[in-house]
Amino acid sequence: MNIGDKVRLLRAKEQGVVSRFLPGNMIEIEIEDGFRIPVMRSELVLVSPMEAERLLKPSIYEPQKTVAPAPPTIVANQGIYLAFAPVNDREYTLHLINNTDWEFPYVLGEESAGAGGGVQFRGLHSGLLKPKSQQKMNDLYAHAKFEEWPTFVVQGLWFRAGKSSLRQPILKRFKARAATFFKNKTTLPVLNQPGFLTQLDAETDQSQVPTNQPKPTVIRPEELKAEMFTPRSELSSISVERPTAVVDLHIEELLPKGQNAGLSMSRPPADLLKLQLDTFEKALENAIASGMSDITFIHGVGSGALRTELHKRLGKHANVKFFEDAQKQKFGYGATKVTLK
Known part of the structure; x- marks a missing residue:
């Protein structure tokens, strides 16, 4: 028995369509007028295709019906x-x-x-x-x-x-x-x-694209050749530092050794959060630029502010495929693994 199958009750007159499987060997069926009711699997029997065609009304699980518009003069190509x-x-x-x-x-x-x-x-x-x-x-x-x-x-x-x-x-x-x-x-x-x-x-x-749209830019061979031979000394000096596979964003790891306690006590919490986010952004962009497939950030649990902000930025990033909590046995919800496109 599968979702979309037509069924009827053994001890009642109701007939419908399987819409969902519930715990405890229960099945939810959608009957007439869109109402859904839970029924024991043992109380249901499948309806044969011929019987379904004669007795049951079409449901949302039937093959979709095509709207028959008037012959269009303009074809809708997107949607x-x-x-x-x-x-x-x-x-x-x-x-x-x-x-x-x-x-x-x-x-x-x-x-x-x-x-x-x-x-x-x-x-x-x-x-x-x-x-x-x-x-x-x-x-x-x-x-x-x-x-x-x-x-x-x-x-x-x-x-x-x-x-x-x-x-x-x-x-x-x-x-x-x-x-x-x-x-x-x-x-x-x-x-x-x-x-x-x-x-x-x-x-x-x-x-x-309609013919009345602007034509694409024309690339002239002589201009392209001149561009190819233009010195790129400023680009050759750019290098990307490949980050480690696991980046620890705890303040004690980011501040200079030996000065952690004094600096962290004297700096406002907003400055410390900015330091953590700047480190996160730099490591993420370098991981993308260097072709890494994934990177893990250890942010700790704490108040949850850093984790929330990281997930907010990851959710908007075009080069992030998905992200998830990582190494739960060790960190609980204190680490996030990011899989890159």
Whole structure:
């Protein structure tokens, strides 16, 4: 028995669709008018495809229906979204939306940290999104566990019958960041309900740029040659110091030896926090510039101010793939491992 299967109760008249598996051998089913009820697995029986077609009304788990618009004069080329629709104030459902005039064959999965620090991929769904349609994936994303949400990976192709230009496939990764995710609540395309979303095909497709747009800058060979032979003495002197794999941000490690106690007592807490953050920023940028795959920062537990500020900055950084608490047996929640793109 899987999510989306059509079932009926053995000792009652209700029929519905499996929406979630609950603890204690319980299953949540969605019945008529969108109501959800918990039922013991032993009280349910699967409905055959022929019986489901005759007896059950279509649900959100049925293959998506294509909106049949009038023949368009202008083709919508962009509008592939990952959307999160609130079920209540605690849970979200994940949807993939195609608001274009193209068919969109897709694969959707999750990336998360695996054993040994590697990245683990888990496939969630695959299928074909018709133009102006959407597909619900699951409803497993809880607000309370937002920091544990995985990185979502979407791979997709473009198809339109007849003559059309060849478009490049999509391969996008999306990690929800609290600093930006909850700021822009909007009406979700196709679904027409409030929620949060991110556009996966936002980059300009050069094959679809109208002819009245400005032409790209022309590079002249003689200018390029002159640029290549221009001395770069100021650049050659730049060197990047590769940081250690583990950077300790405790004040006693950052202040000069023998002066820790006196300097730390005389300097305001804001200055000490700035020193820790400056050290963090420099080590992070040098790790990125030197090609490191990950780096760990020991920030301690304390009041939590340093950890909070580090996570806030990491959540906004374009070159950070994901971050997580590290070495919990040794540091508890006092260290953060950052995996870089």
